[in-house]
Amino acid sequence: MTDSSEIIDVLDARVERRESRRDFFKAMGVAAAATGGIAMASRSAPLRAQAALTDGDILNFALNLEYLEAQFYYYAAFGEGLPSNLLTGTGTQGSVRGGAQVAFADPLVARYAREIAQDERAHVEFLRTAIGNTAVAQPMIDISAAADGAFSAAARAAGLVGDGEAFNPYASDENFLLGAFIFEDVGVTAYKGASPLVSDPTFLEAAAGILAVEAYHAAIVRTTLYAKGMAAPALIDATEAISNARDSLDGTEDLDQGVRMIGPASNIAPLDPNGIAYSRSAAQVLNIVYLRATAGTSGGFFPMGVNGVINASAGATN
Template identity: 70%
Template sequence: MPDDQKIIEVFEAREGRRASRRDMFRGFAAASAAAGGFVLANKSSPVAAQSVSDGDILNFALNLEYLEAQFYVYAASGAGLPESLLSGTGTRGQATGGRRVNFTDPAVAAYAREIAADEQAHVAFLRGALGSAAVAQPAIDISANPNGAFSTAARAAGLIGPGQSFDPYASDENFLLAAYIFEDVGVTAYKGASPLVSNKTFLEAAAGILAVEAYHASLVRTTLYAKGMQTPALIDASIAISNARDSLDGSSDLDQGLTTSQMSGGTASNIAPLDANGLAYSRSPGQVLNIVYLNNMAVTGGGFFPNGVNGTLRMSAAN
C-alpha cells in the first residue's frame, strides 16, 4: 500500500474516533444556550477580568493547532490540511512553503505520521467545539526561505549565519529540530491557558490536548536526545533554540534544552522540562505569541504568522 494511502487511512480512522466527541460538544453548547446557561461568549470571573471568553481561548489554541498541523501534515504527506478545515471567521490565509520530508529513519517517519494525524484531529475537534465561532486559518509561513520563519528562528539561535536558510524538510534531524520549536511552546501554552477556562467540559478537553502535546514534546525531545548521543551538535542546537525562545518571552529563564544534569549514579537526560517542583511551566498567550511571531515586543503579527493570528488574543507581550 503506498505511503500516501496509509497516511490518509490513519487520518480517517482517527477522525472517526473523535467524531462522537465533537458531537458531544455541539450538543452541550446548544443545550446550554437553550437553557440560558453557558455560551462561548459568556465570561466568568477570571476570564472577564481580562475580557477574554472561553471561546477566545479555544480560538487562540486553534490558531496554534493550524500551525502545528500544517507543518506535520506537509512533512508526513507532502500536502496540507483539507480545505474543509480552513474556513471560519477572520481573514483566511494560506500555509506556504511546506513539503514532504524524505525520511531516512523509519521510526522518525512513523512518529511524523502519528503526530500529523493527532494535530489534524485537534484542528477538527476544536472547530467542532467552536462551531460557527471558529476562526479561519490565518496566513502561515512554514517555508525554508532565508527570510522565512524557520530560518529567522534558526538564525536567532545561532544555528545558521546571515543570508543562510534552515530547511526543516531537508533531513530527519532538521525536521526534529523544527518540531522541537513547536512542541514545547504548545505544552506551555495549554498549561498557561488552563486557569482561564471557566467551563469544566472545555477545561477537560484542553487538558486532553495538553496531555497529547506533552506526549509529542517528550517523543521529539527523546528522539533528539538519543540522536544527540551520537551527534552532540543536536543537543547543542536544542540549548540554542531554548535560549532563543527565552530571549523572546520575557526576563524569566524558564525554557530548557536537552542538557544532562548530574544525578546520583550518573547523568540524567532533560526530557521533561520542569520547574523546581517537578511541574510543567506555563506561558501566557502574549508570551506564546512572542515566540511564534519571533518578536519580543507587543506586535500583532510576524514570524510563523506573518499577518497575525485570528481572534481576540492576537497581540504579543511587551518584553
C-alpha cells in the same frame, strides 16, 4: 540500585541549570529585538487582564496554534496540507507558504511524524466542532524553508545558521526534529497557561486532554533528539541554542530548557524544581510565533497575525 551521589548530582543540576541558563544569549537578545528575531516577553498573565474573554476566545487562540502545528506536520509527513474544509471560519482565511514532505531516513521518525500529524489534524477538527460557528479561519501561515522564512529567522536567532542563510526543516530527519522542537515545548506551556482560564468543565477537560497529547509529542521529539544526539552531540547543542534563545528573551522567569542535563541524566521533561511543567501567557506564546520582542499583532509564522480577539504579543521588559 542508583548510587545516592548520582541522585544528588541530578538534583543539584536542576538548580545549576536554572542559575546559568540566561548568560549565553543575553547579548543576542538585544540584537533579536532590533532585527525581529525569535523573542518572548515576560508577563505574569496578560490574558487574565483582558475583559470578558469567553471560553470560545481562548479555544480560538488554541485553534490558531493547532493550524500551525497541523500544517507543518501534515506537509512533513504526507507532502500536503490540511483539506480546505478545515480552514474556513471567522476572520481572514490565509494561505500556507512553504511546506514539503521529508524524505525520512529513519523509519521510526517517519512513523512519529505521521502519528503527530494525524493527532494535530484531529485537534483542529475537534476545536472547530467544539467552538462552533465562531471558530476562526486558518490565518496566513509561513512554514517555508526560504532564507527569509520564519524557520530560518528562528534558527538564525539561535545561531544555527548565519545571516542570509536558510534553515530547511524538511531537508533531513534531524532538521525536521529541530523544527518540531521549536513548536512542541511552546505548545505545552501555552495549553498549561490557558487551561486554568477555561470555565466550562467540558472544555476544560478537553483542553487538559490536548495538553497531555502535546506533552507526549514534545517528549517524543525531545527523546529522539537526545538519542540521536548521543552519536551527534551537535543536535543536543542545537536544542540548547534554541532553548537559550527563547529563555533569555522571555523575561525573568526560566521557562525553557534543552535536552541536556548537567550531570548523569537526560532532560526529557523540562520542569521546575518541583517537577512541574511551566506555563506561558498568550502574549508570551505570540512573541515566539510572531518572532518579535515587541508588542504587535503579526510576524514570523503568522505574517498577518492570528485570527480572534487574543492576537497581540507583549513588549519586551528586559
